[in-house]
Amino acid sequence: MRSLDRKMLRDLWHLRTQVLAIVVVMSCGVATFVMSNSILESLERIRAWYYREYAFADVFVTLKRAPDALASRIGEISGVSKVDTRVLTVVRLEIPTMTEPATGQLISLPSRGESGLNRVFLRAGRLPEPGADSEVAVSEAFATAHRLQLGGSLEAIINGHRQALLVVGIALSPEYIYEIPVGGLLPDNRTFGVLWMDRQTLAAAMDMTGAFNNVTIKLTGPRDEASVIRDLDELTAQYGGLGAYGRADQQSHKFIQNELNELRNMSVVAPTIFLCVAAFLLNLVLSRLISTQREQIAALKAFGYENHEIAWHYLKMALAAAVLGSLAGTVLGVYLGRGMTQMYTKFFHFPRFEFELPLRVVVIGWLISSLFAALAVWTSVRRAMLLPPAEAMRPEPPASFRKTWLESIGVVLTRSSATKMILRQISRTPRRAILSTLGISLAVAILILGSFMQDAVDYLFDAMFRLSQRYDVNVALVEATSADAVHELQQVPGVLACEGYRAVAARIRFAHHHRLVPVQGYVSQLDLLKLIDRQRRTVDVPASGLMISAELAKILGARLGDELTVEVLEGKRPTKRIRLTSTIDDFAGTTAYLQQQELCDLLDEGLSISGAFIAIDPGAESEVYGRLKEMPGVAKVVISRSTRDSFRRTVAETIRRMRLINLIFSCVISIGVVYSTARISLAERSRDLATMRVLGFTRHEVAWMLFAELGLLTLAAIPIGSAIGYGLAWTMIKAADPELFRLPLVVEFDTYLFAAGVVLMATFFACALLRHHIDRLNLVEVLKSRE
Amino acid sequence: MSHDRPSSIDSPFASHGQELVFRARGITKIYHMGEVDVHALRGIDLDLFAHEFVVLLGPSGSGKSTLLNILGGLDVPTAGEVLYLDHNLTAAGEKSLTQFRRDHVGFIFQFYNLIPSLTARENVALVTEISPNPMPPDEALGLVGLTERMDHFPAQLSGGEQQRVAIARAVAKQPDVLLCDEPTGALDVITGITVLEAIQRINRQLGTMTAVITHNATIANMADRIISLRDGNIVDIRRNATKLAPHELQW
Ligand SMILES: Nc1ncnc2c1ncn2[C@@H]1O[C@H](COP(=O)(O)OP(=O)(O)O)[C@@H](O)[C@H]1O
Ligand SMILES: [Mg+2]
Numbered sequence A: 001m002r003s004l005d006r007k008m009l010r011d012l013w014h015l016r017t018q019v020l021a022i023v024v025v026m027s028c029g030v031a032t033f034v035m036s037n038s039i040l041e042s043l044e045r046i047r048a049w050y051y052r053e054y055a056f057a058d059v060f061v062t063l064k065r066a067p068d069a070l071a072s073r074i075g076e077i078s079g080v081s082k083v084d085t086r087v088l089t090v091v092r093l094e095i096p097t098m099t100e101p102a103t104g105q106l107i108s109l110p111s112r113g114e115s116g117l118n119r120v121f122l123r124a125g126r127l128p129e130p131g132a133d134s135e136v137a138v139s140e141a142f143a144t145a146h147r148l149q150l151g152g153s154l155e156a157i158i159n160g161h162r163q164a165l166l167v168v169g170i171a172l173s174p175e176y177i178y179e180i181p182v183g184g185l186l187p188d189n190r191t192f193g194v195l196w197m198d199r200q201t202l203a204a205a206m207d208m209t210g211a212f213n214n215v216t217i218k219l220t221g222p223r224d225e226a227s228v229i230r231d232l233d234e235l236t237a238q239y240g241g242l243g244a245y246g247r248a249d250q251q252s253h254k255f256i257q258n259e260l261n262e263l264r265n266m267s268v269v270a271p272t273i274f275l276c277v278a279a280f281l282l283n284l285v286l287s288r289l290i291s292t293q294r295e296q297i298a299a300l301k302a303f304g305y306e307n308h309e310i311a312w313h314y315l316k317m318a319l320a321a322a323v324l325g326s327l328a329g330t331v332l333g334v335y336l337g338r339g340m341t342q343m344y345t346k347f348f349h350f351p352r353f354e355f356e357l358p359l360r361v362v363v364i365g366w367l368i369s370s371l372f373a374a375l376a377v378w379t380s381v382r383r384a385m386l387l388p389p390a391e392a393m394r395p396e397p398p399a400s401f402r403k404t405w406l407e408s409i410g411v412v413l414t415r416s417s418a419t420k421m422i423l424r425q426i427s428r429t430p431r432r433a434i435l436s437t438l439g440i441s442l443a444v445a446i447l448i449l450g451s452f453m454q455d456a457v458d459y460l461f462d463a464m465f466r467l468s469q470r471y472d473v474n475v476a477l478v479e480a481t482s483a484d485a486v487h488e489l490q491q492v493p494g495v496l497a498c499e500g501y502r503a504v505a506a507r508i509r510f511a512h513h514h515r516l517v518p519v520q521g522y523v524s525q526l527d528l529l530k531l532i533d534r535q536r537r538t539v540d541v542p543a544s545g546l547m548i549s550a551e552l553a554k555i556l557g558a559r560l561g562d563e564l565t566v567e568v569l570e571g572k573r574p575t576k577r578i579r580l581t582s583t584i585d586d587f588a589g590t591t592a593y594l595q596q597q598e599l600c601d602l603l604d605e606g607l608s609i610s611g612a613f614i615a616i617d618p619g620a621e622s623e624v625y626g627r628l629k630e631m632p633g634v635a636k637v638v639i640s641r642s643t644r645d646s647f648r649r650t651v652a653e654t655i656r657r658m659r660l661i662n663l664i665f666s667c668v669i670s671i672g673v674v675y676s677t678a679r680i681s682l683a684e685r686s687r688d689l690a691t692m693r694v695l696g697f698t699r700h701e702v703a704w705m706l707f708a709e710l711g712l713l714t715l716a717a718i719p720i721g722s723a724i725g726y727g728l729a730w731t732m733i734k735a736a737d738p739e740l741f742r743l744p745l746v747v748e749f750d751t752y753l754f755a756a757g758v759v760l761m762a763t764f765f766a767c768a769l770l771r772h773h774i775d776r777l778n779l780v781e782v783l784k785s786r787e
Numbered sequence B: 001m002s003h004d005r006p007s008s009i010d011s012p013f014a015s016h017g018q019e020l021v022f023r024a025r026g027i028t029k030i031y032h033m034g035e036v037d038v039h040a041l042r043g044i045d046l047d048l049f050a051h052e053f054v055v056l057l058g059p060s061g062s063g064k065s066t067l068l069n070i071l072g073g074l075d076v077p078t079a080g081e082v083l084y085l086d087h088n089l090t091a092a093g094e095k096s097l098t099q100f101r102r103d104h105v106g107f108i109f110q111f112y113n114l115i116p117s118l119t120a121r122e123n124v125a126l127v128t129e130i131s132p133n134p135m136p137p138d139e140a141l142g143l144v145g146l147t148e149r150m151d152h153f154p155a156q157l158s159g160g161e162q163q164r165v166a167i168a169r170a171v172a173k174q175p176d177v178l179l180c181d182e183p184t185g186a187l188d189v190i191t192g193i194t195v196l197e198a199i200q201r202i203n204r205q206l207g208t209m210t211a212v213i214t215h216n217a218t219i220a221n222m223a224d225r226i227i228s229l230r231d232g233n234i235v236d237i238r239r240n241a242t243k244l245a246p247h248e249l250q251w
Helices: A003-012 A016-054 A070-075 A139-146 A201-204 A221-240 A250-291 A296-302 A307-347 A359-386 A388-394 A407-414 A417-428 A430-468 A483-489 A550-556 A596-603 A618-630 A640-694 A700-737 A747-777 A779-784 B064-071 B094-104 B121-129 B137-143 B159-171 B189-206 B216-220
Strands: A059-065 A080-086 A089-092 A102-109 A121-125 A136-139 A151-160 A161-170 A192-198 A213-221 A471-482 A495-510 A515-524 A546-549 A565-566 A575-584 A592-595 A608-616 A632-641 B020-033 B038-049 B053-057 B081-082 B104-110 B177-181 B209-214 B224-229 B232-239
Touching: A003 A016, A003 B121, A016 A250, A016 A307, A016 A359, A016 A640, A059 A417, A059 A632, A070 A080, A070 A213, A070 A221, A080 A089, A080 A136, A080 A161, A089 A213, A089 A632, A102 A151, A102 A307, A102 A632, A102 B209, A121 A700, A136 A139, A136 A515, A139 A192, A151 A296, A161 B189, A192 A201, A250 A296, A250 A307, A250 A359, A296 A388, A296 B104, A296 B121, A388 B137, A417 A430, A417 A575, A417 A700, A430 A640, A430 A700, A471 A483, A471 A515, A471 A618, A483 A596, A483 A608, A483 B121, A495 A550, A495 A596, A515 B159, A546 A550, A546 A565, A546 B189, A550 A575, A565 A596, A575 B081, A592 A596, A592 B232, A596 A608, A608 A618, A632 A640, A640 A747, A640 B232, A700 A747, A700 B104, B020 B064, B038 B081, B038 B209, B053 B216, B064 B177, B064 B209, B094 B104, B104 B159, B121 B137, B137 B189, B159 B177, B159 B189, B177 B189, B189 B209, B189 B216, B209 B216, B216 B232
Parallel strands: A102 A192, A136 A161, A515 A592, A546 A575, B053 B209, B053 B224, B104 B177, B177 B209
Antiparallel strands: A059 A213, A080 A213, A089 A102, A089 A151, A121 A161, A136 A192, A151 A161, A471 A608, A471 A632, A495 A515, A495 A565, A495 A608, A546 A592, A565 A575, B020 B038, B020 B081, B224 B232
């Protein structure tokens, strides 16, 4: 080994604790990079495979009822390569183990021999036999939630008739990778499941023999989507078509895509933060090293070492840290990436777990970390390279101190010379003070980033379940009926209050923008449902005219006073221009609201309801559920409490995990930054500090001088980090698809307090580590040695 | 060997019959320190010859180090010309100066400038690894009597021992010139003598042209020639008739 390399290794070993700090932070950066990219890569690959092998459709449309003959006309639309027609229905399920009703999405399977689109993946058992009336395949998640096994049974109310079902298969489908009911947000596998039945059997049960109510299409190429959707809408309009949409609007796909987008955002933000901090630490350590080795560098040059050899010598140290960090980071990243991919595979129901780590990701990760390392030390290395040897041989002149503004502040506070020294030290190396502060503030920021989700979700939770949904049960009816039905529901023993509403699906158009949305017809001042905006204010449906989600108005480009075209997609399918009189800045999805009477007038029917909110006496829940189960007119029952519980389960769990990871990361960063800054300060000032000790200051007093400096930097970092954290939280919120979620950017004071607390603890910890070095300060050595 | 040289050569400006190693003419060095210009050297003419042992004498700040650094290719003058054999050092670029130092010059500094993270042997090897014609590091350390301490780190050596390692490091490449800037400046008398003996032995045994800076007039007595500087000028060049061995020097 060359002596110069030996020197490098010994220097690195000598600086091992500081190198370790850099390597750890660096490895977190590479780990988050490898982790998020491997998750992305794995999920995208398995999704592509699933979509391809199980023929996930490109265009979807649901209609009321169309004769089988329409299928061949759809097939003639140019751009359509394959058409699959199906019979779908949402039914109420009854499961012996559950008091409250569950909802099932029934989907017809093509008759034997045909291979339709959106094919199911069989996990166990077989598909239902044609003609076997009661056989179903059940989605795996639902089966798992209810411990349903092959041969198990349940009941469904299909078209008003109770039917016993026999589980013959456990299945998955590319259409329900994210398994939620239409219009849902979060999965609850207890109350919602997908079931597949033989086409003939299901059609017969629904009086749909020779007809269908759902079409899915495979396109010849992606460019045909818009024109196919247009032609399809035209063809299906007279059959009650609810409007065709592409994959981008397919519910499950949309949620997965949203998650992948957020991951992609994370895959940039997190590694950048870590690598910036690592770069800063590296810069700190190496610039210090190079300035202490001025004379060594001069000697090397005097003996004929070339400038580039010297530059390479120091650059190699930085790269060594990058390589070590990358190595550890890759291992950690693969471990975390595997675990997270496994979690995602379960949360999203993919048929199998596959972990993919392309070499490309690892190579890019290593290159990026090396690049950060090289850039971090570049100015210092350049300084070493350009150092004029003759001048470097001369002893360094004493550092020039000036009175600074920082000190004048200090003078106001105290006259102690120790304080003056602290302030002078900080203002003497302002660049380092600033960078240290920034480094610590990134730790604060990461903590806020990890915790703010909790705040935002708590806020949302409170708004949704305390302020907005005051009902216990939301009942959807099979068909719209007279508003008098409310009285019938009110008669059920245990029902405390009941309020009806009318809802329809409609397409809302403005200029050349349009969206398919639910239109909710409410009376003013409902008691059981309050419309709440993102400021948690109660918003009422306007006395006349249309109110829509502010996000929808943005998408449509509509302003208050504009006339929007509302095409109702049910019943007589009326179309009417209605003035936009209000918007609501709500949390999720896109919805339109009208006065119930105005909606009924539009539909050309008397005051009617299609659903109702019900408040139940807490003691009488099971009786009420029992009664609702027996009512044939009830299509679907959504229980507020189970929504809330599943929300808590899924979201809270994810957030807790994220928060823990960020807590660890942030501690790594703050301890790394504080400790490294402190070590450098100590090294630079060991002579001063030793002199003070000789002059009679105690260890304690001397230690305090250093700690006070670190404390000041940390205190300065807290507000800066809070601001950065707020900004990062904002980018996270923005990464979510606003058409799905519009989480409010809420950061509670407690969260700032928590972040500040953790970082102060980390500073304290770093100081404790440092105390050991201060106590060991060798007075004689320090004073004797030439700096 | 220098002490065998005919004593008939007594002109201080020329050593007839000796090969000219350095020829410096009109060397000026000006440092710009903000508003003021520091004239470190004010037009120096100097010839140095093969095998000779010269001492540069002068008070602190007189420009000795500046002159030595320019001769060694570590620095360049503001004006003037320096020739090493037939190389023009003042016309050379950074790269060829580095090559010049690598191939021909051995430096010894007041503060040794050893690499603290390398052992004595490794410090020497650091230089022999890049030299065209080095002697083994062990042999170089043998020359300065440090065979026993080869595997010690600088922190484990006394000042005199460290300076002897620095000498071994400078001579291991078998340089053509050995330039020493106050090699005993940080040492006590006794230790200083052992270091000077080591330098003188190199000069005698290997015939390496040696220039030693000092502000201590006593040390000048061991030189072939004594060059005195003051305030950036050479004020005197004198041939030393009675060369003393270091242990004969009277402090
Ligand atoms: N790099 C430099 N910058 C500014 N002034 C310098 C520099 N190097 C030397 N000097 C000045 O040049 C003069 C000569 O210095 P030097 O050659 O080191 O003297 P000596 O070695 O004889 O003590 C001194 O006044 C010194 O302050
Ligand atoms: Mg000097």
